[in-house]
Amino acid sequence: MSNLKILVGCKRVIDFAVKPRVNSAKKAVETANVKHSLNPFDEIAVEEALRLREKLGNNIVKEIIALTCGPPKAQEQLRTALAMGADKAVHVEVGKDDSEANILQPLSVAKLFRAIIEKEQPNLVILGKQAIDDDASQTGQMLAGLLNWPQATFASKVDINDDKLTVTREVDGGLETISCKLPAIVTTDLRLNEPRFATLPNIMKAKKKPLVKYTPDQLNVDITPRLEIISVTEPPVRKGGTKVESVEELISKLKQAGL
Amino acid sequence: MFSLRRISTQITSKGTLLAVRPNLVLRGYATAQDVSTLLLVEHKDKAISSSTLNALTAASKLSDNVTALVAGEDPEHVASEVSKIKGVSKVLIAKDKVYEHGLAEVYAPLLASTQKQLKFTHLVASHSAFGKNIMPRVAALLDVAQVSDVIDIESPDTFVRPIYAGNAIAKVKSKDPIKVLTIRGTAFPPAPAGETGASSEAAPESEKPALTEWVSEELQKSDRPELGTAAKIVSGGRALKSRENFDKLIFKLADTIGAAVGGSRAAVDSGYCDNAIQIGQTGKVVAPEIYLAVGISGAIQHIAGMKDSKVIAAINSDPDAPIFQISDYGLVADLFTAVPELTEKLKK
Numbered sequence: 001m002s003n004l005k006i007l008v009g010c011k012r013v014i015d016f017a018v019k020p021r022v023n024s025a026k027k028a029v030e031t032a033n034v035k036h037s038l039n040p041f042d043e044i045a046v047e048e049a050l051r052l053r054e055k056l057g058n059n060i061v062k063e064i065i066a067l068t069c070g071p072p073k074a075q076e077q078l079r080t081a082l083a084m085g086a087d088k089a090v091h092v093e094v095g096k097d098d099s100e101a102n103i104l105q106p107l108s109v110a111k112l113f114r115a116i117i118e119k120e121q122p123n124l125v126i127l128g129k130q131a132i133d134d135d136a137s138q139t140g141q142m143l144a145g146l147l148n149w150p151q152a153t154f155a156s157k158v159d160i161n162d163d164k165l166t167v168t169r170e171v172d173g174g175l176e177t178i179s180c181k182l183p184a185i186v187t188t189d190l191r192l193n194e195p196r197f198a199t200l201p202n203i204m205k206a207k208k209k210p211l212v213k214y215t216p217d218q219l220n221v222d223i224t225p226r227l228e229i230i231s232v233t234e235p236p237v238r239k240g241g242t243k244v245e246s247v248e249e250l251i252s253k254l255k256q257a258g259l
Numbered sequence: 260m261f262s263l264r265r266i267s268t269q270i271t272s273k274g275t276l277l278a279v280r281p282n283l284v285l286r287g288y289a290t291a292q293d294v295s296t297l298l299l300v301e302h303k304d305k306a307i308s309s310s311t312l313n314a315l316t317a318a319s320k321l322s323d324n325v326t327a328l329v330a331g332e333d334p335e336h337v338a339s340e341v342s343k344i345k346g347v348s349k350v351l352i353a354k355d356k357v358y359e360h361g362l363a364e365v366y367a368p369l370l371a372s373t374q375k376q377l378k379f380t381h382l383v384a385s386h387s388a389f390g391k392n393i394m395p396r397v398a399a400l401l402d403v404a405q406v407s408d409v410i411d412i413e414s415p416d417t418f419v420r421p422i423y424a425g426n427a428i429a430k431v432k433s434k435d436p437i438k439v440l441t442i443r444g445t446a447f448p449p450a451p452a453g454e455t456g457a458s459s460e461a462a463p464e465s466e467k468p469a470l471t472e473w474v475s476e477e478l479q480k481s482d483r484p485e486l487g488t489a490a491k492i493v494s495g496g497r498a499l500k501s502r503e504n505f506d507k508l509i510f511k512l513a514d515t516i517g518a519a520v521g522g523s524r525a526a527v528d529s530g531y532c533d534n535a536i537q538i539g540q541t542g543k544v545v546a547p548e549i550y551l552a553v554g555i556s557g558a559i560q561h562i563a564g565m566k567d568s569k570v571i572a573a574i575n576s577d578p579d580a581p582i583f584q585i586s587d588y589g590l591v592a593d594l595f596t597a598v599p600e601l602t603e604k605l606k607k
Binding site: 014016017019020022029105106107110129130132133134135136137138139140141142143144145146148149150151152153154156166169170171172173174175176177178179180181189190191226227228229230231232233234235238239240241242243244245246247248249250251253254257258259 | 360362363364367387388389391392393394395396397398399400402403404405406407408417421422423424425426427428429430431432433434435468470471472473474475476477478479487491516524527528533534535540541543548549551559560566569570571572574578583584585586587588589590591592597600601604605
């Protein structure tokens, strides 16, 4: 079995429990003074890298690198990954604050990741299946396409045996298992694992772990957005809230609705 | 963490997505004549997936010139079915056993080389597990952006899509010469049968890199209507308390009215029902005529997957459950008495 070096993607997003509000310019969602956290699917990615190391041992999983592309504050999410147990963080700094987060689109992120992969030479890359802000579900597949690596998306189970990766995927109607050789890209689905909480001592230790910074220029990657956001609006309000008193009344309403 | 423990603190959104516009407004540099669309057909067991029919309607809004690509080990039967659907002007057939299991590593080069040879301006697939897996890889090979989960098409370069679990609607304009789109099935009606069959020919040859190997699959077999296209859905949540209750109450009610069965994430995570029927941001997005939510609080994540249902009814013992803010008819009651009563009375 060869040495494994795992790269995990970590995106800073508005916390999943916060209800986003469209900003006054109707061009984006309000990000100032809004709680941000690590994208839930990325947390699962970090956890899976850690579990692979626990299962295969330090001799095989040599290093786990957390990578983010985003504003200076995205370092908080890298520190979270480090506190969970990643060894090193790489930050490609883009934009001055969270309001500029949507400069970066999946194709640009995939290209920045490719540039970092060329430098760091990981042989397994684990990303979330989608970010809960733009809901695009593209970056992992795009990265695999750019590198011409195999992709195992929407993973609910990951096994590594020698150089062979076996992944169970969540597909419409059930599960599918595929296998491929490393290097490869995996994207995580919710049921892959239950991420651990970082403990206070580990949070303290994470502050001393290495964090390397780059800019897109240093990596020679053009991040010009290909999609122009014309507007962002609130969805139309649904008129709900009517209560019925009994099962009979519910049935009669449903019958009117065509049951 | 995306934890269950915090779901109860979530506030729901209210709202429906934008309706499909009947008329296509053309603007920008592309005209209908310039637009030519390649539709990737998803199929299984010799049947066209229903979401492909919805994606075809979206593709037809772009232009009359829609070419459908059918790939597989034995694609002829599906190709002949596809040729009879309204809106399909030509069918391209890629016959090879490497295409049997929808592996992105062979589908992406097939789509990219088909685009390069035949110069399509738009590549369209449904936003299903199949489309989501393949299309971004295609976009990367063509060095263009992708627009995911499109719910409306304003013009050949301007698209509408939900972001933040449907809590905001973004209108985006693509500056790329080629548009790669995945379509939200519930936002477009299925394309009907056509009058004449379209001609078919072999798809251009492309690379077939043997990067991945398909091993096996484990699919849920069911006689119930398919969740994605069902007119009626009964959905259960954590309040069911056990798999036995879920089977006994939810499935029985669904079978009484001929509905498909869905579950909230809480129900899936607690093991009350299978993951394949999860409705929400991370599961399936549905928009049936009638959606009956039983024992579901109505977290943002769940609402994202069902708020475009025509009529939403909810049964919940908590009068303050967020689901009641979006439901047309809410019944505050203990589901363990209300659901059996409902089932019995509906049987009559």
